[in-house]
Amino acid sequence: MANTQTKAGWPSWLILGLGFLFLYLPIFVLMFYSFNESRLVTVWAGFSTKWYGELFRDDQMMGAVWMSLKIAFLSATMAVALGTMASVALVRFGRFRGKTVFTAMMTAPLVMPEVITGLSLLLLFVTLAQMIGWPAERGMLTIWIAHTTFNMAYVAVVVSARLRELDKSLEEAAMDLGANRLAVFFKVTLPIVAPALFSGWLLAFTLSLDDLVIASFVSGPGSTTLPMVVFSSVRLGVSPKINALATILVLSVAAVSLLGWWLMRRKELQRQKEMRAAYAS
Template sequence: MKLNKLSLTVLTLGFAFLYLPIVLLIGYSFNESRLVTVWAGFSTKWYGELFADDQMMSAVWLSLKIAMGASTGAIILGTLAAFALVRFGRFWGHTLFGSMINAPLVMPDVITGLSLLLLFVAMGQLFGWPSERGSLTILLAHITFCTAYAAIVISSRLKEMDLSLEEAAMDLGAHPFKVFWLVTLPIIAPSLVAGWLLSFTLSMDDLVIASFVSGPGSTTLPMVVFSSVRLGVSPKINALATLIVLVVSIAVCIAWWFARKAERDAQMLPDEE
């Protein structure tokens, strides 16, 4: 009985430590006062000022576009890298290739950002491309480090996949591309979605690497938030964070609903048979 009470207490304190700051942030987003920590009454004016802030909204759209492009590119390259690591056996340079894929996972962001900056500068001097740093260089940098996370997620799924399904399809005369499209891709689809969402989150959250490779007119949302927080937390930041929490919560609820629906459908199939 004492152990159950202790576990419940520890669980409650853990959830409070994680979610109480978020609850306070949401509450103060409806604060009338310009001072974040002084409650002066309920108001939604900061949401109106948030949408009227052209710099903030342009940074949001730029971050969304870069995150979607980076996550899509990372999934494509990560799938290719995962197939090379899992399906091609122990080829020459296999260990080196795997180490290079895993390097961004443990490399400090400062080192990654500085190395990419030097790479882009050297490429601009040698080839004339990229001619300047901007949204394109941020996109390329995000694809670079997001590919490692996508490759790890997809390769773990490929290792668990039953190869007999692909072999049976090829024995029935299916072309390798058709086998991949109709057999392999649906099986690894959850890992593709997970890798895409993880890459999207990492890209939206990145500040250090984007600060190195960005240029004039290519300010992402974390850069705008960081620069504004240094001058004092604005209630508009609370409103923006509240909207992000709302969107993420809706997405999680939708994913949970689809997962529960798929689980119920899977449980009903044996009964119907």
């Protein structure tokens, strides 16, 4: 029986392996050539870490990295706050006037082409500047608003899915014990959906850090993000510094993902342990 299952399962493992190879082999090749001595990214001339030093001495690149990280952090945080409120309204408030329109507007950024989103936001900022004088110029603030606009839609989808799976009897039990709705949300609902909030924050952070099209429309002088710098550099020829930067980003994302998985796994095991202790008592 075991041999039969093994023979039947090897095509699935082969397809899975080919899929992972297709996805991650280019990344591994890029990381490998980040340690190349040669300036030519496709010609191996020996092991060297000099391009990492060149990367950290590039003020323009480091400035773009810092700006992108700040915008990604701020937009992801605001997107989680707004997306969570929108999710609660959609899932917990039942039917209300304009719910269909509100749902459609929340999901529209998911399917809207980035060119249309970027152009519409640009026109919005230009019109506001002409009417009320704000924003006086496009820069980090306008990029932050634009990224928050489309990121909150992704967060709302993630959090709404978790809220729909939440057992309402837990919230009802807390209200029966005297807690008001605000206390129930912060002490019962929010801790349970915390993994979804963390997942939504990571997704929004990644999307903001990766965005090029929308940022190109709403940015201004002195507010160049990392994707814009990389795109401009690649048009003139791929520099080994780009490989070094990509390697650092890949390793950083992998480390954060592993840390997030470990924390959520630890919390889940703790919750299961508490449930078993409660049943035993």
